[in-house]
Amino acid sequence: MTQTQTMTIRQAAGSLLVVGLSGMELIGLERAWLKLVRPSGIILFRRNISDAKQTRALLAEAATFCNSASLRCVDIEGGTVDRLREAVSPMPSAQAVSLTRRTKLMRMQGELIAKEALAFGFNTTLAPVLDLALPASNAVMGTRSAAQDPADVTAYARAFLAGLAANGVIGCGKHFPGLGGGALDSHLETPAIARSFAELWNEDLKPYRDLAAELPMIMVNHATYPQTRSGDKPATASSYWVTSILLKKIGYRGLIFSDDMEMGGILKYAPMEEAAILAVRAGMHLMEICHIPELILRGYESLIAEAERSAAFRKLLLERATVGARLRRARFGKPLTRALSAAQFLALRESVVRFSAEVVKTHGR
Numbered sequence: 001m002t003q004t005q006t007m008t009i010r011q012a013a014g015s016l017l018v019v020g021l022s023g024m025e026l027i028g029l030e031r032a033w034l035k036l037v038r039p040s041g042i043i044l045f046r047r048n049i050s051d052a053k054q055t056r057a058l059l060a061e062a063a064t065f066c067n068s069a070s071l072r073c074v075d076i077e078g079g080t081v082d083r084l085r086e087a088v089s090p091m092p093s094a095q096a097v098s099l100t101r102r103t104k105l106m107r108m109q110g111e112l113i114a115k116e117a118l119a120f121g122f123n124t125t126l127a128p129v130l131d132l133a134l135p136a137s138n139a140v141m142g143t144r145s146a147a148q149d150p151a152d153v154t155a156y157a158r159a160f161l162a163g164l165a166a167n168g169v170i171g172c173g174k175h176f177p178g179l180g181g182g183a184l185d186s187h188l189e190t191p192a193i194a195r196s197f198a199e200l201w202n203e204d205l206k207p208y209r210d211l212a213a214e215l216p217m218i219m220v221n222h223a224t225y226p227q228t229r230s231g232d233k234p235a236t237a238s239s240y241w242v243t244s245i246l247l248k249k250i251g252y253r254g255l256i257f258s259d260d261m262e263m264g265g266i267l268k269y270a271p272m273e274e275a276a277i278l279a280v281r282a283g284m285h286l287m288e289i290c291h292i293p294e295l296i297l298r299g300y301e302s303l304i305a306e307a308e309r310s311a312a313f314r315k316l317l318l319e320r321a322t323v324g325a326r327l328r329r330a331r332f333g334k335p336l337t338r339a340l341s342a343a344q345f346l347a348l349r350e351s352v353v354r355f356s357a358e359v360v361k362t363h364g365r
Helices: 003-015 030-035 052-063 093-099 104-121 133-142 150-166 195-203 206-211 239-249 272-282 294-307 312-332 344-361
Strands: 016-022 040-042 071-074 074-077 172-176 217-220 255-259 287-289
Touching: 003 016, 003 030, 003 294, 003 312, 016 030, 016 294, 030 294, 040 052, 052 195, 071 206, 074 093, 074 104, 093 104, 093 133, 093 344, 104 150, 104 344, 150 206, 172 206, 195 206, 217 239, 239 255, 239 272, 255 287, 255 312, 272 287, 272 294, 287 294, 294 312
Parallel strands: 016 040, 016 287, 040 071, 172 217, 217 255
Antiparallel strands: none
């Protein structure tokens, strides 16, 4: 194998990764592995965020080590999952906004979350949640799920995505093919969701089917669906779910993104080295590895080693990277927006406070 081929494989392997960082500024070790890996995106958490100036500086430096048209991701769903709640103001949950039955408020939530994201330098929020608010998952999902009825989930997500898009921020529907029937937290365990394919197709998958042309990205979860042809494979490792159902049966044409590959839901099924390869084979364009540099490097190196061992996997890896790059260029090519002034930031915070009050006033909680 020539050095050119090896470098091409390395570039492809790195381009499939979206990675997390340890703190509020880059350290020397991170600069070293970022320079090696050259990922296609960064995801930040509360541990990385103090204020807008600091976050923008961190993202700007990290982006210099990334591929072009890179993702700058954050989780802002509202409610319990809102990485900017302390830096701006708490955003109401998806369920609270959905319960208002007011499309205007659903879109406004998307608009405000987009403005928050842009103020801190992000171009992507990993929302909306499309999981159904079924009784089985209530203890795990809580108010993250907008509604139990698929039509209500679709209505909420459509308006929310329109609000994001109007402000140039990319959304991500999650967690395909649906965690509504799961009683375990996939951060820790692998949920086995005992729903038939007919139930999943007619209910859990209905929002994905309805919104396929409107979702820039879809995140795949780590649950298993033993009553379907996927058997005991987590969805992220299942070509049945990603290729056969999402790509072929639903006809989705956007970016396909894994949930965090460090989560127990996948690592209790396979070690990182095997899990990363399985995810690529399943059909993933991008994989999150959010916390531990060792696991980021193990995933990265395993893709390279498998591509060097197998010509078929090398071809597949390069195909995934090529498609992923094309889709990223179409969605993430815009430069970092200008920072808000102090007055503009205060106005944004006050808008979120007013919005929260309006949501409470409209549905009573």
